[in-house]
Amino acid sequence: MPTTLESEEHKVLRAAVAALGKRHGRTYDREALWSEAAKLGYLGVNLPEAYGGGGGGIAELSIVLEELGAAGCPLLMMVVSPAICGTVIARFGTDAQKQHWLPGLADGTRTMAFGITEPDAGSNSHRITTTARRDPDTGDWLLTGRKVFISGVDIADATLIVGRTADARTGHLKPCLFIVPRDAEGFTRRQIDMELNAAEKQFELTLDDIRLPADALVGDEDAGLLQLFAGLNPERIMTAAFAIGMGRHALARAVEYARDRTVWKAPIGAHQAIAHPLAQAHIDLELARLMMQKAAHLYDAGDDVGAGEAANMAKYAAGEACVKAVDQAVHTLGGNGLTREFGLASLITAARVSRIAPVSREMILNYVSHQTLGLPKSY
Template structure:
């Protein structure tokens, strides 16, 4: 069992949350996640345990069964689950994007209908924004939503690399409803769509990732969405999206930090136990120094992650910090996983040592939900005042 690791001056309540999450997921162990990932099967039992503890809804309003806490607490949850060896990718969209967006922008009826479902062990909501031809340019989405005379909407187009559609009962879909004549940019709206809606096609995209969650190409062939499934003001979707995208970056960072803690713990344990020439390999600086550097990178990333989360919770501008946290945490996780493998030598690639399978997820978060290059563009333009490059 990996010991919990707190941030300096963390409140007693947050320390208790860490311990509670760790205790809830401890019975599964890292082997459970690894076996499910290898088989491409959902981690239903682990997910149900996390829901039972109230952790998937820790950041949602208490009146709907949530914990009434903030993004900082959700980041703790994501980190501790990953630290135990079972990073749950769908937490990043289900709990960090979909729930908070509905809580913030949904009607009273939508909040009452959907938010209590975050306490149901079989319920998940995924998020559909990425398209084959739009990339990082959300203004260029081509999935169209057309309003009908009866007030309902019809969706036509496609989405790509949508995680966990097969495990989810609903998804939050971003669609284009028009173009702003003044700016030329797309007007976007958010829709809650059932994953078994007529006209919705789902094609599994095979990848080299060792993950329980699968990726899908979605086709919307005139999918009808009732008027009461529009979240927020139609045309103001971009603002609503960014209410969810900063939390996505922050919880993605927290997930990476948990991966880093997990693999670093295993690497250090191995470096202390494995002896060559009569002494533990951790004695040698060639092994010790890279592990120490990995630890430094991890702790710096964790500090930025919780700075970003605290900014978000205080309703301050968290964009810069969220991007920096995601960048730093993904870079740290890649280095930690790589060094854990290197420390183990050939054993680093053996299934029983349980480190190499996490390389793919760490690498994925270096790309998504926003690439490191787009983060560098953001920092260059908004933090340094350099000319926009794209």
């Protein structure tokens, strides 16, 4: 378990979740783990107490995901359901939306997916073409568009869809968030055939003039990017937690192997060619955690601008540290690193996700160069 500057409450939470993860291990059953984590209050630790949550924040939720990942049993839908959707509804939803969704998201009986990425609008959210228009006769919303690489739609009760509506004053399109039930007419999904080995499946969605009631809109129609980034910043922080946990899991397996594996007189971990890269991987993961903790602190304190910068940096650092830790772990085990027995080979692909999603490392470098350093844009 890592050395941290955390409060005693955070240390207790980390130890308890680590114990839960150890009980389930890397051969875990997703539904069983989800159910037990929910009963223990871990899934809704960031949601308001008034709606059955723990009253904490993204800092606490990131601890839960990191420790489960370190035990080899991460729950990807934690990034989506309580972190993104739960946070957005808690901050901007109506009283009715909060009453309807938050208790279920907190106790794990309900889940939500999140749909933003489109076939022709990956990192460029300004090119989102999913649009919503009002029915002048009923006041309903009509939602049309496509989404791609949306996680867990088949197990989610609804999907929080990022669409765009026309500004009545300027005519420009602005982002808005809509809750789309899984069984909504005109809402279809197609599973994407992925080589990624994960419990949660990926889907392409088609929204064909889905009719939604007026109260399907989350938050203010004119809030735009404020509400969107209220969900995207926790997503980046939680992705960092996911990556750090995965990296820690791979590193622990490699260290255990390096301590015991003996080819000559001493275990291979005594050789600096093996030991130093593992030490470097540990350092990189610890540094990434510090940035993740900073991002979570800023977000929970209500500093959305500061959290945006830190969340991007944390996601970048964690993704890089994860990929390097997994690669070094596999290399340490040699041929054993590619066997099913040790469970590291599947992480080679999974680790790349933390570099790619939900935003690529190149776009994060763009963000830092433009927003932090004040350099001009090339696009």
